[in-house]
Amino acid sequence: MNRAIVAMIKASGRSWWQALFSDGRILSEWQTLTNRLRLPFQSNRFSRWEEVSKKGMVGLRLLCPNGMAGELEAPEGHKFFQLKAGGVGVTMGFIGGIKGLSRYCDAHIIGVVVNSEGDCVCRAWETQEKRLIEFRDNVFDMKYRNIGVLSLDVQQLKI
Numbered sequence: 001m002n003r004a005i006v007a008m009i010k011a012s013g014r015s016w017w018q019a020l021f022s023d024g025r026i027l028s029e030w031q032t033l034t035n036r037l038r039l040p041f042q043s044n045r046f047s048r049w050e051e052v053s054k055k056g057m058v059g060l061r062l063l064c065p066n067g068m069a070g071e072l073e074a075p076e077g078h079k080f081f082q083l084k085a086g087g088v089g090v091t092m093g094f095i096g097g098i099k100g101l102s103r104y105c106d107a108h109i110i111g112v113v114v115n116s117e118g119d120c121v122c123r124a125w126e127t128q129e130k131r132l133i134e135f136r137d138n139v140f141d142m143k144y145r146n147i148g149v150l151s152l153d154v155q156q157l158k159i
Contacts, residue, residue: 062082062124064125073112079158080111081139105127107126111139122136124144
């Protein structure tokens with residue numbers, strides 16, 4: 001990978017997904033950002049995973065700010081998913097009322113469904129722990145971080 005891209009990922013302090021397709025094409029998360037400058041150094045922009053065509057997708061990577069990468073492969077398309085687990089923090093003013101809202105990400109997860117029962121293999125970048133882990137779970141009731149049922153429509157999963 002290009003050294004400048006690696007440096008930007010490290011400087012961003014966050015993880016990024018990267019999809020690989022059977023025709024050799026690679027689509028990186030920063031190419032789907034909702035702003036004009038599409039580089040992996042902005043931490044407050046949103047990507048559009050739900051708009052990415054999953055046709056021909058054969059691999060998914062998680063590029064982490066510590067230089068590590070988790071990768072998943074599958075021979076068929078429509079089985080990959082990615083999501084960020086986190087929440088919203090609220091700052092209250094001295095006299096009351098909401099002073100500000102902030103989003104935070106506890107974990108960035110990529111996964112591939114391995115059977116019709118929804119079992120999946122996942123990789124996750126845990127932001128607080130600053131580590132890349134691997135785990136097995138189920139998209140119909142994700143135990144990891146108490147996520148629960150994934151929206152198959154949003155993830156464009158065909159099970």
